[in-house]
Structure formats: C-alpha cells, structure tokens
Amino acid sequence: MNDWTEPGAVLPQPTHKQAAVLTTSSATRRWYQPNTPMVDWTGRRVWLIGASSGIGLACAQALRAAGAQVTVSARHPQQVQAWATQDAGVRWLPLDVTRVVDVQAAAREVLASGPLDLVVYCAGYYKAQRATAFDLNQMLQHNEVNYQGALHVLDAVLPGMLAQQQGHISLISSVAGWAGLPNGLAYGPTKAAMTNLAETLYVDLQDQGIGVSVVHPGFVATPLTAQNEFEMPALITPAKAANEMLRGWARGQFDIHFPRRFTLWLKLLKLLPYRLYFPLVRRFTGL
Numbered sequence: 001m002n003d004w005t006e007p008g009a010v011l012p013q014p015t016h017k018q019a020a021v022l023t024t025s026s027a028t029r030r031w032y033q034p035n036t037p038m039v040d041w042t043g044r045r046v047w048l049i050g051a052s053s054g055i056g057l058a059c060a061q062a063l064r065a066a067g068a069q070v071t072v073s074a075r076h077p078q079q080v081q082a083w084a085t086q087d088a089g090v091r092w093l094p095l096d097v098t099r100v101v102d103v104q105a106a107a108r109e110v111l112a113s114g115p116l117d118l119v120v121y122c123a124g125y126y127k128a129q130r131a132t133a134f135d136l137n138q139m140l141q142h143n144e145v146n147y148q149g150a151l152h153v154l155d156a157v158l159p160g161m162l163a164q165q166q167g168h169i170s171l172i173s174s175v176a177g178w179a180g181l182p183n184g185l186a187y188g189p190t191k192a193a194m195t196n197l198a199e200t201l202y203v204d205l206q207d208q209g210i211g212v213s214v215v216h217p218g219f220v221a222t223p224l225t226a227q228n229e230f231e232m233p234a235l236i237t238p239a240k241a242a243n244e245m246l247r248g249w250a251r252g253q254f255d256i257h258f259p260r261r262f263t264l265w266l267k268l269l270k271l272l273p274y275r276l277y278f279p280l281v282r283r284f285t286g287l
C-alpha cells in the first residue's frame with residue numbers, strides 16, 4: 001500500500017488528540033521526563049533533513065500546522081517546493097546528506113537566521129539484503145545515508161547548540177535497529193548505530209541544555225516500504241507517525257516508538273535469550 005503525501009497536498013490541521021497534547025502539557029521538565037517537553041511550536045525554528053517524502057514530510061507538515069517555521073531538506077524538491085512557495089513559514093533547502101560540504105553550507109544558511117529549536121534527522125535508505133547475497137556497495141550506501149549523514153549534520157549544528165546551550169536533536173532510527181532481523185543486513189546495523197548514537201548524545205548533552213530523542217517507528221506506508229512484498233503488520237500512515245512524534249516531543253520522551261501494539265511486542269522479543277529469540281523470529285517471519 002502506498003499512502004504517502006501527494007504533491008500539493010493540503011496542509012493538515014492538528015488532530016484533536018494532537019491539539020490536546022499541544023495545549024494541555026506543561027513545558028516544565030518533570031523528574032521522570034528525559035527532555036524538556038516541546039509543547040508550544042509557535043515561531044519555533046525546525047530543520048528537518050531527509051523530509052521530501054514520507055515520515056519527514058508529514059512531520060514537517062504537522063509542525064508547520066502547529067505554528068513552527070520549518071526548513072525542509074533533501075535532494076528531490078517535487079513534494080515540497082510548491083508548498084514552500086505558498087507559505088512563508090516553509091523553506092526548501094536542497095541537500096545531499098552524503099556530501100559533508102553541502103551539509104555545512106546548508107547549516108550555515110539555516111543558522112544565519114537564528115538558532116534552531118529542533119533538528120530532525122529523517123534521511124533514510126533501505127534495500128532488503130541477506131548475507132547469502134552480500135553486496136558491499138549497498139552496505140556502504142546504507143551506512144552513508146542512514147548513519148554518516150547524521151554525523152555530517154551533527155558536526156554542522158552541535159557547536160552552535162553547545163554555544164547557545166539550547167535546542168533539541170531528534171534522530172529517526174527504526175525498530176530494525178533493536179535486534180537482527182531477516183532482510184536487514186544492510187539497514188539494521190545502521191539503525192542500531194543510530195540508536196546508540198542518540199543514547200550517547202543524550203548522556204553527553206543532558207547537562208548542556210540540549211534535548212535528544214530517538215524515534216523508533218514500526219511499519220509506516222512510505223516510498224521506503226513500498227518495495228516490501230509482504231503484508232506489513234500494524235502499518236500506519238505518515239501522518240499518524242508524525243502525530244506520534246509530536247506527542248513524544250510534547251511528553252519530553254527520549255525513546256519515541258510507535259505503534260505500541262507492534263513495538264511493545266518487539267521490545268519484549270529483544271529481551272529474550274538468543275536461543276528463544278532466533279526461533280521466534282523465524283517463526284514470525286518465515287525466513
């Protein structure tokens with residue numbers, strides 16, 4: 001099923017649930033909250049990288065609908081440019097995350113108009129691969145987009161955030177990074193690295209006034225998953241994924257995972273000893 005946002009789509013308004021979260025949560029960090037809740041998006045400056053489609057684009061639309069000023073980056077402008085032309089609160093800034101010089105130049109441009117409240121790294125690449133058909137180029141391509149690109153972005157934005165002691169970094173990882181799964185030979189390790197990167201960033205930045213969160217989506221209907229030939233369990237739309245992310249940020253969460261009817265089972269599965277984990281994965285996936 002392909003259910004991503006079409007070009008020229010009308011801006012979504014916040015859902016009732018989302019609006020409730022946005023208006024009722026307190027922006028003060030409580031002892032049980034890893035991050036300061038991000039509640040009021042009015043005038044907040046957000047840079048979404050890898051947001052020309054799917055989850056990133058839906059998230060940019062939801063944040064804009066909530067009042068944020070969004071800068072959207074990726075390589076292909078088709079789904080964003082018309083929107084950016086019509087709305088002064090949206091900026092299209094083309095970027096290939098694998099090119100460190102381009103990332104630095106783009107960051108300079110974004111930061112020239114002021115500090116960022118939130119940077120969301122959404123860029124992702126996925127092709128199914130198994131060890132029986134090992135493809136080094138594909139392995140490295142996943143690493144370049146999914147992991148190294150995030151390092152390029154951190155290199156460009158962290159010094160400014162540290163100097164100002166403010167901002168929040170959110171990295172989109174995946175449930176595929178929690179434990180090894182069939183077809184995930186190239187993708188899974190990059191997402192495991194992303195999760196570990198976010199955890200370690202949190203440890204280092206918690207006293208620096210900088211928030212850090214990691215997003216672990218289950219299956220979302222986007223161009224990335226359109227290639228899957230199996231029926232994806234608990235599949236959700238990009239708009240639903242974006243709502244979950246806004247809710248997670250509003251609650252000050254570190255680990256934002258959804259849909260819970262799927263991710264909670266996977267969290268349980270990864271706690272099992274390997275002698276149980278491997279046979280259960282084979283049983284559920286048939287691979």
Ligand SMILES: NC(=O)c1ccc[n+]([C@@H]2O[C@H](COP(=O)([O-])OP(=O)(O)OC[C@H]3O[C@@H](n4cnc5c(N)ncnc54)[C@H](OP(=O)(O)O)[C@@H]3O)[C@@H](O)[C@H]2O)c1
Pocket residue numbers: 049050051052053054055056073074075076077095096097098121122123124125126145172173174175216217218219220221222223224225
């Ligand atoms: N869909 C799911 O079920 C699912 C589940 C778990 C995690 N995720 C993660 O969610 C994130 C968003 O993926 P999605 O599902 O929304 O798929 P998507 O619609 O294909 O989005 C991927 C985004 O990454 C951008 N991108 C790819 N290579 C890039 C590059 N070299 N430089 C800049 N941008 C680049 C793409 O834009 P351009 O091609 O225009 O550059 C696109 O905007 C990814 O990190 C993905 O791994 C998705």
